[in-house]
Amino acid sequence: MSLRNVKGTRDLLPPETAIWQAVEDVVRRVFALYGYHEIRTPLLEDTELFVRGVGEGTDIVGKEMYTFEDRKGRSLTLRPENTAAVARAYLQHRLQDQPPPVKLFYVGPQFRYERPQRGRYRQFHQIGAELIGDEGPGSDAELLLMLVRFLRELEFESLTVRLNTVGDAASRSRFAAALREFLLPQRDALGEDSRRRLDSNPLRILDTKVAAERELLVGAPRLADFLGEDDRRHFSRLLELLDRWRVPYEVDDGLVRGLDYYTRTVFEIASQDLGAQDAILGGGRYDGLTRDLGGPEVPGIGFAIGQDRLVEVLPESFRQRCAGAPPVVVVPVGEHHQETCLALGERLRDAGVVALVELSGRSVKAALKAADRQQARFVVLLGDDEAAQSTVTVRDFARGEQAPVAQDRLAGWLRERLDRVEGDPSSTVAAGR
RNA sequence: GUGGGCGUAGCUCAAUGGUAGAGCCCCUGGUUGUGGUCCAGGUGGUUGGGGGUUCGAGUCCCCUCGCCCACCCCA
Numbered sequence A: 001m002s003l004r005n006v007k008g009t010r011d012l013l014p015p016e017t018a019i020w021q022a023v024e025d026v027v028r029r030v031f032a033l034y035g036y037h038e039i040r041t042p043l044l045e046d047t048e049l050f051v052r053g054v055g056e057g058t059d060i061v062g063k064e065m066y067t068f069e070d071r072k073g074r075s076l077t078l079r080p081e082n083t084a085a086v087a088r089a090y091l092q093h094r095l096q097d098q099p100p101p102v103k104l105f106y107v108g109p110q111f112r113y114e115r116p117q118r119g120r121y122r123q124f125h126q127i128g129a130e131l132i133g134d135e136g137p138g139s140d141a142e143l144l145l146m147l148v149r150f151l152r153e154l155e156f157e158s159l160t161v162r163l164n165t166v167g168d169a170a171s172r173s174r175f176a177a178a179l180r181e182f183l184l185p186q187r188d189a190l191g192e193d194s195r196r197r198l199d200s201n202p203l204r205i206l207d208t209k210v211a212a213e214r215e216l217l218v219g220a221p222r223l224a225d226f227l228g229e230d231d232r233r234h235f236s237r238l239l240e241l242l243d244r245w246r247v248p249y250e251v252d253d254g255l256v257r258g259l260d261y262y263t264r265t266v267f268e269i270a271s272q273d274l275g276a277q278d279a280i281l282g283g284g285r286y287d288g289l290t291r292d293l294g295g296p297e298v299p300g301i302g303f304a305i306g307q308d309r310l311v312e313v314l315p316e317s318f319r320q321r322c323a324g325a326p327p328v329v330v331v332p333v334g335e336h337h338q339e340t341c342l343a344l345g346e347r348l349r350d351a352g353v354v355a356l357v358e359l360s361g362r363s364v365k366a367a368l369k370a371a372d373r374q375q376a377r378f379v380v381l382l383g384d385d386e387a388a389q390s391t392v393t394v395r396d397f398a399r400g401e402q403a404p405v406a407q408d409r410l411a412g413w414l415r416e417r418l419d420r421v422e423g424d425p426s427s428t429v430a431a432g433r
Numbered sequence B: 001g002u003g004g005g006c007g008u009a010g011c012u013c014a015a016u017g018g019u020a021g022a023g024c025c026c027c028u029g030g031u032u033g034u035g036g037u038c039c040a041g042g043u044g045g046u047u048g049g050g051g052g053u054u055c056g057a058g059u060c061c062c063c064u065c066g067c068c069c070a071c072c073c074c075a
Helices: A016-033 A047-053 A059-063 A083-092 A137-153 A169-189 A192-200 A202-207 A211-216 A229-244 A307-312 A316-320 A335-350 A364-373 A384-389 A407-422
Strands: A044-046 A066-069 A075-078 A102-111 A123-132 A161-165 A249-251 A263-270 A279-285 A300-306 A328-332 A355-357 A378-382 A391-396 A401-406
Touching (some): A016 A123, A016 A137, A016 A307, A044 A083, A047 A059, A047 A083, A083 A123, A123 A137, A137 A161, A137 A229, A137 A300, A161 A229, A169 A192, A169 A202, A169 A211, A192 A202, A229 A249, A279 A307, A300 A307, A328 A364, A335 A378, A335 A384, A378 A407, A391 A407
Parallel strands (some): A161 A249, A328 A355, A328 A378
Antiparallel strands (some): A044 A075, A123 A300, A263 A279, A378 A391, A391 A401
């Protein structure tokens, strides 16, 4: 087989897809409780959107975009993240004319051209939410509360939000200037990457993992000292609210996110169960983004969850609830009963029973074996004897018993017993409610 | 973009330079219409690809492709 999926992409197969769907069901249910509505933006955007929205100095724009020219020579890019596109759509459709705040969520693939590794794919999937049109810390708190609720629904036990404030645009640029001035004399001691960032994005040097560079930073100016009064009040009010609602968090003043649009509140949640790429979600406030895109200044805050990573560390208890409903398998004993079995199958489906009809003509033995492999709870057999009396033989795999049931009563008979089974914790979330 | 590891059956893995194997999976059978356990049999490989060394290469050398992990950065 020489044809394969493209590097960094992957096929999601059953039963894994059931887990993805179950996660998405929780997203829709929980986010709706907070008044969020889904937005779907194109996978393809004008390259300029990301250059202006995400920032020219960022790694994403600098070296990770899937950019190409279309047949008319326009530069297009497969979206590397979705916040810029949501902001673009917000402006383009004048959503600022709707009563604020506008609350939107999205689920879908994103693309970044990087070397794949554990938890990092070129096509990856994000679940995100954006709250646009309110600048108060209450919105920050509510957004985090929604995240916590979401993660609890997925049965995560102990995930801690790390958060920080990077100040508004003015505080940030004053700090960046001071940091640059501090590091300039030691420029040669910095690594290549950090030297480059000295010009483009000095804040990023703060979270370097190079030990030697960490030492250089010991006496460096601190972001906290450059925060304005408003920045400080915003952040402390947020912390108060999180305390009030017992959201587990820790403040990490080294946390600086990699996208240029962040202002004030930034946060992330990581998991120890992942490899080196351990952030399962990240987000923050972006009060200047709409202006950077050429629109009016509208404050906003949002987050993006890495769905691939989230699914990878999903608690086993949740995963187990994602198995589909066990099928009932209908087996004709003799080819001439196939049509009757097909009809029985349809009647079972009318009653909401997952039914598989054995159509291959293989032996009863082989059919039962296959049914067992498919986790069937009940098998329905129909041969000459049953046909003569308008009954079927229902075999209960779990009990190892079988009994005759009238064809007319079959659906009800099975429905009753399957409902009882589904009360069992080993049954499905998907089939429930 | 940079480093490191690994490529043998669908999966997990064996095979001192000397005939490519096992387990699992899948299929069939162990009497007439009955799963799980057991037994017997069977399908499936250009050992990632190409070149070289050798009487002989899965094994040694070179090139190439792919996968994985890490760095950088992020979800």
